[in-house]
Amino acid sequence: MPSKRKAEVLIQRGAKRAKTGRSSHMPTTRTTISRNLDSNEPNDKPDEEGDQVLERGVEKNMDLFSLGRHQKKHTILKPLPYIFGQNDFSYLGLKKDHQNRPLWIDPKKGRIILESFNPLAEQAQDFLTTIAEPLSRPNLVHEYALTMHSLYAAVSVGLAPSDIIKTLSRFLKTPLPDEIRAFINSCTQSYGKVKLVLKNTKYYVESPDPNMLQMLLKNPTIGPLRVQGVETITTSVAPKIGGLVIPGTKNAAGVKQINGEQPQHGQPVQEDTILSCLTEEDDEDQEVTHSFEIAGKHVETVQKECLNLGYPVLEEYDFRKDGVNATLDIDLKPGTQIRPYQEKSLSKMFGNGRAKSGLIVLPCGAGKTLVGITAACTIKKGVIVLCTSSMSVVQWRQEFLKWSNISPDDIVAFTSDSKGGSGFTGITGIIVTTYSMVTQSKARSHGAENVMKFITGREWGLMLLDEVHVVPANIFRKVTSSIKTHSKLGLTATLLREDDKISDLNFLIGPKLFEANWMELSKQGHIAKVQCAEVWCPMPIDFYDQYLKAPSRKKSLLYIMNPRKFQACQYLINYHEARGDKIIVFSDNVYALKAYALKLGKAFIYGGTSQEERLRVLENFQHNPLVSTLFLSKIGDTSLDLPEATCLIQISSHYGSRRQEAQRLGRILRAKRRNDEGFNAFFYSLVSKDTQEMYFSSKRQAFLVDQGYAFKVITELAHFDKTPGLVFATAAEQRKLLQKVLAENETTDEDITDDLFHSDTMDNRKKKAVTRRTAGVLGDLSGGQYMAYVEQNKRAGQKKTGNWNRTARTLREPSRGQDVVNINQTKRVGQKKVGAQISGTLGHPRGSQDMVRSRQNEKMDKRRFNEKKEKEKNEGKKKFDDCKKFDDSSKKNDEIKKKTDESKKRNESKKRKRNAERNPFFKKISRENARRAAKR
Numbered sequence: 001m002p003s004k005r006k007a008e009v010l011i012q013r014g015a016k017r018a019k020t021g022r023s024s025h026m027p028t029t030r031t032t033i034s035r036n037l038d039s040n041e042p043n044d045k046p047d048e049e050g051d052q053v054l055e056r057g058v059e060k061n062m063d064l065f066s067l068g069r070h071q072k073k074h075t076i077l078k079p080l081p082y083i084f085g086q087n088d089f090s091y092l093g094l095k096k097d098h099q100n101r102p103l104w105i106d107p108k109k110g111r112i113i114l115e116s117f118n119p120l121a122e123q124a125q126d127f128l129t130t131i132a133e134p135l136s137r138p139n140l141v142h143e144y145a146l147t148m149h150s151l152y153a154a155v156s157v158g159l160a161p162s163d164i165i166k167t168l169s170r171f172l173k174t175p176l177p178d179e180i181r182a183f184i185n186s187c188t189q190s191y192g193k194v195k196l197v198l199k200n201t202k203y204y205v206e207s208p209d210p211n212m213l214q215m216l217l218k219n220p221t222i223g224p225l226r227v228q229g230v231e232t233i234t235t236s237v238a239p240k241i242g243g244l245v246i247p248g249t250k251n252a253a254g255v256k257q258i259n260g261e262q263p264q265h266g267q268p269v270q271e272d273t274i275l276s277c278l279t280e281e282d283d284e285d286q287e288v289t290h291s292f293e294i295a296g297k298h299v300e301t302v303q304k305e306c307l308n309l310g311y312p313v314l315e316e317y318d319f320r321k322d323g324v325n326a327t328l329d330i331d332l333k334p335g336t337q338i339r340p341y342q343e344k345s346l347s348k349m350f351g352n353g354r355a356k357s358g359l360i361v362l363p364c365g366a367g368k369t370l371v372g373i374t375a376a377c378t379i380k381k382g383v384i385v386l387c388t389s390s391m392s393v394v395q396w397r398q399e400f401l402k403w404s405n406i407s408p409d410d411i412v413a414f415t416s417d418s419k420g421g422s423g424f425t426g427i428t429g430i431i432v433t434t435y436s437m438v439t440q441s442k443a444r445s446h447g448a449e450n451v452m453k454f455i456t457g458r459e460w461g462l463m464l465l466d467e468v469h470v471v472p473a474n475i476f477r478k479v480t481s482s483i484k485t486h487s488k489l490g491l492t493a494t495l496l497r498e499d500d501k502i503s504d505l506n507f508l509i510g511p512k513l514f515e516a517n518w519m520e521l522s523k524q525g526h527i528a529k530v531q532c533a534e535v536w537c538p539m540p541i542d543f544y545d546q547y548l549k550a551p552s553r554k555k556s557l558l559y560i561m562n563p564r565k566f567q568a569c570q571y572l573i574n575y576h577e578a579r580g581d582k583i584i585v586f587s588d589n590v591y592a593l594k595a596y597a598l599k600l601g602k603a604f605i606y607g608g609t610s611q612e613e614r615l616r617v618l619e620n621f622q623h624n625p626l627v628s629t630l631f632l633s634k635i636g637d638t639s640l641d642l643p644e645a646t647c648l649i650q651i652s653s654h655y656g657s658r659r660q661e662a663q664r665l666g667r668i669l670r671a672k673r674r675n676d677e678g679f680n681a682f683f684y685s686l687v688s689k690d691t692q693e694m695y696f697s698s699k700r701q702a703f704l705v706d707q708g709y710a711f712k713v714i715t716e717l718a719h720f721d722k723t724p725g726l727v728f729a730t731a732a733e734q735r736k737l738l739q740k741v742l743a744e745n746e747t748t749d750e751d752i753t754d755d756l757f758h759s760d761t762m763d764n765r766k767k768k769a770v771t772r773r774t775a776g777v778l779g780d781l782s783g784g785q786y787m788a789y790v791e792q793n794k795r796a797g798q799k800k801t802g803n804w805n806r807t808a809r810t811l812r813e814p815s816r817g818q819d820v821v822n823i824n825q826t827k828r829v830g831q832k833k834v835g836a837q838i839s840g841t842l843g844h845p846r847g848s849q850d851m852v853r854s855r856q857n858e859k860m861d862k863r864r865f866n867e868k869k870e871k872e873k874n875e876g877k878k879k880f881d882d883c884k885k886f887d888d889s890s891k892k893n894d895e896i897k898k899k900t901d902e903s904k905k906r907n908e909s910k911k912r913k914r915n916a917e918r919n920p921f922f923k924k925i926s927r928e929n930a931r932r933a934a935k936r
């Protein structure tokens, strides 16, 4: 579903999903941190019963949070149904100074439209990114959706419902619709009302409203769980960013982090000291918060009960008051300054001086790595970084060493090639690994097993989840259930999935804390400005003819290998090489990748390229002025950091994948020359005209269009036909190419198992044939393991016979009545167990009428069986008589034959004698014989 439409239904989806029982919908409450700090009980098994309770709670509560519940009937004075249909909101009325206000709102869908040309647009945009989901941000009008998740995120960064309503009303051209007001109230009144805070190794249920806590204490489940012997409800100053300074910010340059804020390992922090630090700022306008303590072992119970009551618990990690987990000696290197949008995103995470779990969405190349590193430098506890590939692991480690003062010994990579060496030198440190390393279920090597034990056996302050959008929900569940961490930060550029599961992340990790505007960052020069174009390449008539007839796989090869596309690619390469650009050409189809690269004489890398070759080619591409173009398969889609690349050409892609389009664009967003005056990077998609490719292309562009990118359509490249030296210029060459394409069977796209830097040799090795010993039976060797022997027993009294063909059909079509009857016959007649078993397994359970019919059948069959038996008895007797007769006649025949043979022999000896007498040769022999006999 295109993002626009998808987002339209976001609000309704909350309620709908709840009905379908999607488990992922309960957020931070699904925590898996080992709460039980003072017990040794393993806590990494999913609590199934707990999950069910959670889901029931979710279903109950989700209905409360749908905008549909708040809809009312309105009287429209001058209805214009022929223009607006059901969406006539004229009843709202415009405010007098509506021209000065930048926002419109749709009370039915909760969509907000921002006029980005309005003088107040910038302020309104800042506010909207906090309370709503950006859907589409083209040049003049932006569209946002007010959703349950977005409001939840707004509350989690400290916005009160009254603030949301007040500010939204101020920016709206119309009065705030009642439905929206009710929706905001219903979503925000329960979220964030109850917090679970880990402070100085103790767990507190916290709320700004003391009545809320009183109500919880009166609850028969929660009340008794309060730690006895302490004051019922403690009132303290509400948390503020206080003395916390995020490293790398301007603030950090002038203000020093409060000394002694980080407690020494094992040393509890004095509450007074903290209070004095917190109260330093402004004493007059102090907000207070109320809390009561619960034991670590009761945390899960309290969470579940709160959810049942309709108050999902928000988790915060008060890392400054965690004296149990060791402090990590890490800070940003002096002189490092984070960019304003990086600071903004982190201020959402550390808004109240505590670490909130959630997602930060920044465009490709905007510096997500530094955001993660700065978060680690702020929390200063053990960090675990999860990446998608082993090369990302290497890059993350390098970036940590580049930007922070972490000792190389305290940051270890844990991959299939590197098992973490000898571990940290200090008490704590940073582990960088891949999702697959921590979730693999196969047996590990001894070293890897030890590292895993180390990872799962301790508490981490922060878990950084890189490229969080690519990882399936079940992997997250595995990760979060096995690794105990107090806060999680997911980083991504494209919070997009074609499978529509992206909102699961809101609950598995936390709400979206910040999402940057691509266009804004590009205007500010943080990412490159990009000119996007779709180049239409008409197909020669022969190619198009074949395209229309071809099966779908061949179709795609035909539109990729279109000779006009070859020429357009060559034309663009020549043009940009002449400009001094470095060009990446992407092709998902490996056959086409090789064909293009070889024909145009350029370097290429694909899954089958060896590691050394990849590094050599990349090295040349970056530093050798003679190598300006590189052909890449989809192994280079993500994580490829080539700031030299300034132009990108796509010749084949993965259908309508918006994520791939955005990730590929990201390869040129970090272009080195982006700050040059008037510099543009170029992004071309070559599309064969009037083919499926045009449809896929428009689908792919949806995300980037929503980010404000405009795709120009180029139907004719300047002086294209007059360009000398283009390949496949003659009809004969094109025909030859067509023949090759038609004869080509290898059209499959590359199956990616790894990234650009990590060759698939590992996987090849795994796939090699190995000898395995498995238990089995002889039937397996003959391929008969899936067959069942059913005795059809058509002829009673005969030896049992197997009807393999019939049985095979029976198994394939288990629901066919006739087969079931056959099998039932077996049961009746042959009384063989096998048949009975199969009828039980395969036959459809039938009603009572079938049972009656089956009894009648049984009677009839008994009669037939007796008749048959009789008949066969007679037949057998007859056969015996016949055989007897046959035996007699055969004896006679033998005697006659014997006599004939004897007479034949006699005749032959007579004949020989006669011949000998007549033949001189025989005479000579007989004379000779006579002489020898005389001699003797």
Ligand SMILES: Nc1ncnc2c1ncn2[C@@H]1O[C@H](COP(=O)(O)OP(=O)(O)OP(=O)(O)O)[C@@H](O)[C@H]1O
Pocket: 337, 338, 339, 342, 362, 363, 364, 365, 366, 367, 368, 369, 370, 493, 639, 640, 641, 666, 670
């Ligand atoms: N505050 C900063 N100051 C200077 N350079 C920065 C800053 N933030 C990021 N960069 C640089 O920007 C480049 C891109 O950063 P990074 O690789 O972290 O981007 P990314 O968002 O992770 O990209 P992708 O999503 O494509 O992986 C890097 O070379 C990084 O050093």
